[in-house]
Amino acid sequence: MIADWTERFQGTAALPRSVRDRLLKEARIVEMPKGAQVFGPANVPDSLFFLYDGRIRVSQSSDTGRDIVLYRVDAGESCVLTTACMLAEEAYNAEGMAETDITAIVLPKLAFDRLVAEEEEFRKFVFAAYSRRLIDLLRVVDDVAFGHMDVRLAERLLTLAGEFKEISTTHQQLASELGTAREVVSRILQDFQKREMIAQSRGHILLLDKQALRERAASN
Amino acid sequence: MIADWTERFQGTAALPRSVRDRLLKEARIVEMPKGAQVFGPANVPDSLFFLYDGRIRVSQSSDTGRDIVLYRVDAGESCVLTTACMLAEEAYNAEGMAETDITAIVLPKLAFDRLVAEEEEFRKFVFAAYSRRLIDLLRVVDDVAFGHMDVRLAERLLTLAGEFKEISTTHQQLASELGTAREVVSRILQDFQKREMIAQSRGHILLLDKQALRERAASN
DNA sequence: GCATGTTAAGTGACAATGTCACTGAACCCC
DNA sequence: GGGGTTCAGTGACATTGTCACTTAACATGC
Numbered sequence A, B: 001m002i003a004d005w006t007e008r009f010q011g012t013a014a015l016p017r018s019v020r021d022r023l024l025k026e027a028r029i030v031e032m033p034k035g036a037q038v039f040g041p042a043n044v045p046d047s048l049f050f051l052y053d054g055r056i057r058v059s060q061s062s063d064t065g066r067d068i069v070l071y072r073v074d075a076g077e078s079c080v081l082t083t084a085c086m087l088a089e090e091a092y093n094a095e096g097m098a099e100t101d102i103t104a105i106v107l108p109k110l111a112f113d114r115l116v117a118e119e120e121e122f123r124k125f126v127f128a129a130y131s132r133r134l135i136d137l138l139r140v141v142d143d144v145a146f147g148h149m150d151v152r153l154a155e156r157l158l159t160l161a162g163e164f165k166e167i168s169t170t171h172q173q174l175a176s177e178l179g180t181a182r183e184v185v186s187r188i189l190q191d192f193q194k195r196e197m198i199a200q201s202r203g204h205i206l207l208l209d210k211q212a213l214r215e216r217a218a219s220n
Numbered sequence C: 001g002c003a004t005g006t007t008a009a010g011t012g013a014c015a016a017t018g019t020c021a022c023t024g025a026a027c028c029c030c
Numbered sequence D: 001g002g003g004g005t006t007c008a009g010t011g012a013c014a015t016t017g018t019c020a021c022t023t024a025a026c027a028t029g030c
Helices: A017-026 A080-088 A110-117 A120-146 A149-161 A172-177 A180-195 A210-218 B017-028 B080-090 B109-118 B118-144 B149-161 B172-179 B182-194 B208-217
Strands: A029-032 A037-039 A046-055 A055-061 A067-074 A094-098 A102-108 A166-168 A199-201 A204-207 B029-033 B037-039 B045-053 B055-061 B067-074 B094-098 B102-108 B164-166 B197-201 B202-208
Touching: A017 A102, A017 A110, A029 B149, A046 A080, A046 A110, A046 B149, A055 B118, A067 A120, A067 A172, A067 B118, A080 A094, A080 A120, A080 B118, A102 A110, A110 A120, A110 B109, A110 B118, A120 B067, A120 B080, A120 B109, A120 B118, A149 A172, A149 A180, A149 A204, A149 A210, A172 B094, A204 A210, A204 B037, A204 B055, B017 B102, B017 B109, B017 B202, B045 B080, B045 B172, B067 B118, B067 B172, B080 B094, B080 B118, B109 B118, B149 B164, B149 B172, B149 B182, B149 B202, B149 B208
Parallel strands: none
Antiparallel strands: A029 A102, A037 A094, A046 A102, A055 A067, A055 A094, A166 A204, A199 A204, B029 B102, B037 B094, B045 B102, B055 B067, B055 B094, B164 B202, B197 B202
16 A cells, blocks of 8 residues: 555655665554544553654643643654653653544664664654754744743644635634643634634634734734 | 763763774864853854763743743763754754853764764664753743743752752842743742741842742642 | 533633833942 | 942733633534
């Protein structure tokens, strides 16, 4: 069904045919349905994880029931947080959740080690993945510590909408994106509505004035 | 002055003598005074950085003038954020600041690459360093997004004091540790003072009741 | 259709934190 | 010991978080 997944990743596509053939033998292909927990506190992986298709949302939960999204893993990327936690063997309360149906490549630790040692391209790929996530997290820290909620929400609405004008999501889900409470999201969305930047109905938000949202997202 | 720095790092102490001798030739030893900026937005490093002696505080600044401490690099650790940013070649506004006089080992990227490729021990060391920092940042996100300020402050006071009872720091510096405003720190410290958990004088805080502080740090 | 249960969203009061403009106190240096 | 500088205290107010609740929309079974 997947002819040759090594095509898909920057870190593997450039490798010699022989190495790729070996990888195809060593790795398992795993499919999971939308909504499945890919990894989590009760589910620490012992292998390396490369996302072939779909999208994973990595979030952190507090004991008080609030969540915050740390970053998303897209197709073609590796999920280094699993790697990190595997290597550090430390507890953590981050969770990876399949946001769509996903197909992933699971590479045993041993094969991963050999690849990192032997193949510079792959090594670059892995380090770049780590760096990317570190920088993602720096951004999250910056937002949470210093950002204003209306700005962050406007930004997130635009991101979630992409090229479309409508988002299917609840206030609670948006709150979990940003690490805040539902009531706060409701308040701000009401304000946006009053200003005719958006229209709302149960479970849906229509972005009426993306330009205004962009301005809000860029301010302060 | 430094006989053989390769003794000092987990990633290098276990290497064969020949490799370590080569490293001693390839790396430079750098000393910086307390207060110096080790790296920063205007000062992106092009080499790898291992801290031989001293301590570095890595913090992030907002445009509004507030700061937050992300983590500290202690002697024997590497500073992977520089690595990350070097590799990602992305802008970032984190800053490394020498908290004491420091002595560091600066390894050219090429030598680093070779070492990662050839030496498993070193590779483990580097990955562990990355993982550690990722997890440090997860902790920061958790604290900032979900933690209460009094709890975080109590915790930080205990950490900064270590085994001692007195801390020499200003309210402003504490605020910069936690990513909040000086006034907030002042308010909470006044409360601590009223409860006789601490005593204050200009530039100094005396921890009178560490047990109470520990309880506060553990609560909520 | 309609009753009923469930989930989503709205509301008001209050607490915690962030921001601003200012005052007062401690220290430093000549 | 006067004058400047840094540190800390203060009150007013804005934003955000928390709580307890109400109201509205949808889903389901009858």
